[in-house]
Amino acid sequence: MSTTDTTKGESKETTSGKELVSIFVMGKKYEVPKNLTIMKAMEYAGYKYIRGCGCRGGICGACGTVYRKPGDYHIYVGLACQTVVEDGMYLTQLPFFPANRATYNLEAIGSDPEEVYKKYPELFRCVACNACTKVCPMDISVMDYISAIKQGDFEKATELSFDCIQCIFPFENYGG
Amino acid sequence: MKISYYPGCTLKTKAKNMDCPGVAALNALGVELVELPRWNCCGAVFSLADDDLLHLLAPVRDLIRVVEQGDNKLVVACSMCYNTLARANLLMRENSEKRHTINTFMEEERDYNGEVEVVHLLSFLRDEIGWEKIKESIKVPLRGLKIAPYYGCTLLRPQSVAIEPPEKRTLFKDLIETMGATVVDFPASTDCCSSYQILSNPDIGIETVSKILESAESWGAEAIVTSCPLCEYNLGKRQEDALRKHDKLKELPTFYFTQLLALALGLGAEVCNFELNHNGVVRLMESKKFLTAA
Amino acid sequence: MPYPQELKELIKVVEKTRSERVARKKKNEEVPFLSLEERKKILDYHPDFREEGRREIKVGPSKGYRIAHEMVDMLEAKSRVNPDLVDLSQVDYETDVLVIGGGGAGTSAALLAQEQGAKVIIATKLRHGDANTMMAEGGIQAATKGWKDSPYYHYLDVMGGGHFKNIPDLVDTLVTEAPDVILWLGKLGCNFSKFPDGTLKTLHGGGTCRKRMHYAADITGAEIMRTIRDEARNRSQDIKVIEFSPAVELILNENGECAGALLYNMETEEYFIVKAKAVIMATGGSGRLHIQNFMTTNHYGATADGIVIAYRAGVGICFLHTVQYHPTGVVFPEQAEGILITEKFRGSGANLVNIDGQQFVNEREPRDVESAAVIKECVEKGKGIPTPTGKFGVWLDSPMIDILSGEGTVEREFPGKFILYKRFGIDISKEPMLIYPTLHYQNGGLEYKSKGETTLPGLFVAGEVGGGVHGQNRLMGNSLLDILVFGRIAGKSAADYAKSRSDMGILTLDHVRAYHKGLEEADIETDRVSPMLLPDYTLPHVKERQLTSCYVGTLR
């Protein structure tokens, strides 16, 4: 493979000597320049992505990352390509996680809420704890759009969920 | 007058025939029911496990929406929603320990201390509008219609949230009389319709429904009126199953009180969405000439 | 990070001239478009015209063609596998149609092939849908409106944008199939932005004479991708998707027909043989080659794999000497560097202004002209805005949009970018964006004809991997159109071809051996292997310690 030119596009700023912060990648400590995104910080540390990296522009949902900060009880979720590292950040990438995904024939299903009950009865177990909204890396009001579906207001649900990038990728019956 | 209004999921879909005539009727009486922005499902049943606070989050969030609107009263039409919201409200008002835990958990919301008053639409009609005023506005008196008021469980039990004392209940009676119809009080008026058991144990559900229908019929009712979409489903839509099982039973049309009110106020069948009711309601209304009168 | 103080000071200059510029916009007064003569002159600043940036390729069907060093490096390289080690008698998957690439072109091809009754396998390097399609923001062009527009005008725009070098047959197909594609997407449930009466909203794109660009807020590609990906999943009994498994070579038969491909499971580093009656190449572009060291808007997987392996199998290349630089890529904050800012911002009224707050180019020039103008403004005139990272950019004055179309328009119409900047503490409805041209699109690619067919029987091409339809420069909104029009056509052609094919012959990788011989004969001595699969962003200090990085696995 050709020699790596580190001034190439993405990697450029990582070479300049900068203030370092400590991050913990799946428990292991690395010193990385601050102001890098998680993705670039992990590459700086020597990781090469196979999974967990996609468009690098915040739209494909491949790089969902869970992280915690010292002294903070919250669990945060962000996109690795969009979230800037912070000192002491503990992070791990979202593993493959199969969502319950219905198959359907768009021509054959109607627009009544019962079509949704049939496909996703679990919606009706929602307790409005709002954890979904809190973890959404796209700032989508998940709880509200789930509510809208239950109320049969699909237009509102579509609008509210429009920016979803499907970071928990709903796989189903996939070979390979 | 404007007042915050919580319709509930079912009223937005299966029970539009309760929501639409209710909103229209109140409008005709000079009240604008303002649907809460961002409301969510209340959870339908109040959580009975003492250590379960998670299921209180949904109704409390709805109450917080009321405060966010700068309002302190919430009108609810669906009986189950009313029961759940009112009980959650009471708990937030009275149990400081649980209130604290819930407020702390919902850090993204403002604190809630039970400031809102949760009112059922029936009580609102009596207390804020008054039977007299309603009577003056009646355009199509439902004369000659014999109606059995069906309260079910959630309007009257438990006592802490009962819309009126169960033994001295008059709300439905007064409303029916105000509309010019005849009240047929019957013993099963406050019996349980089997509620969610219709899903878990459908046979038991149908038996329970049959008894209620039989009771109403034996006292001479021509129709049943209710304020709960689950009661309406069990007594109305599933009535066919009961009729199939019991030869003696006759068809007994089941209405929401909001439909009868809208009709009596002369708003016509259009706002009543009778097509969502499940048994001979239009036939009965036509035979009584209530539909043409408007 | 928010704009530092020195940039905030410079923003004040932009604010000073803003009201005057808004007033001009309201009166429809624009910076005049450049004449053809002027356009030609300014293009000297375009990276395509730097002769030192390219060299002649010395091997293969397009020998003698001068293209970017980075691309030649990929083509003048050995296979990742030694053909002698591959046992072609052990077939792992057999199918009617193999689609290589799980983006928009590949997925629409799979859907149409399935509709023709074919069993389909999609092999894709990352996840199904991880592709540049997902990132396309602005929209998709199609002459759907009977009023004042037709494929005829669309045709002229495409040809004009491509400097009249486009292959006419391909453009003809592109524009005439376009309205059907919009209809098809609508039926599959794609939520295009619409007026309350249900009419599709359309916008202008750079270089177009009519408003025919359909869009879904500012995530049109993502909306299209999730729509067609969902549809592929709904047909999972016929469409099998193999992820994290790029094709690393095509497999031919003794008659020189395409007969399948060799897949590589990047995670287990195993190779698998797919025997297919027809193969569709839909691997997309090559932004991650970082031609001339430009930053890129492209997806992690855009590494020219399909061009490499089809070239080895004898398919020629064209138009690869031109590369599209999107005029407006983020140059600051550095975390977002390279990310595309859709042309729709300019279409909606935002000016491009220099350090003095002055406009220097019409916002609706073709992309190559627009890019060249920005580079000229920074490099020659010295009117660029220096960034804290030592680069240059010019302002894209997004706050104008809220002034022109009402408060909240930026947030509503560009939710993706609004959120992106919000994360860095910048409100783009109040502050302008700093932009610079960024490597965006591979104008050229494999040679193919209007049914998707190539000179290699059994191999079809769809989308960015192919060259010709956009000539030397693609117009906005035509890439989403390209992948869907030619994806659908390739799908149908491949399924038809598969149906008519009975004898598959004997599988062989002889073409790889021949190519290796060609390299030797051309005196190319190299340890490069290709396709690249994933770009390498490892830093030198790490590389020095990676003592076993000589292997050709996924990682090293």
Place this chain on the structure above:
Amino acid sequence: MTIEISDKTYDEEFVKKVEEISGENFHKCMQCGTCSGGCPMIEHMDIPPRQIMILTHFGLKDKVISSKTAWICATCNACSVRCPRGIELTKVMEAIRQLTLRKNINYVEPSAISEEIMAGLPQIALVSCFRKHTS
């Protein structure tokens, strides 16, 4: 019905759990039978509510847990409002259900409900049924 009561049959943990989850002092029950008398579901129950109360009081876990009574209870509160001792029996029933549900055992399996039944149901039926009968 003859039942044996001894140290061995008394499940203290069970009694404590029911006390804890229900928040009710069911030991106050004086076995008057008002609950059973007013229960609209009684004919479908294998053990009447009054007996459930005494069995729970005596810590006879297996009998209580294996009874279908708590699952037939529709939480109509008829018993609770009539109880002369002020016990909210519905909360005791809830606790008994929870002891099973909290082991991740569902009484109703959401994914197994047929599409036809789903189609006609009002949302509150689904929500309440899932709340009462799923873990």
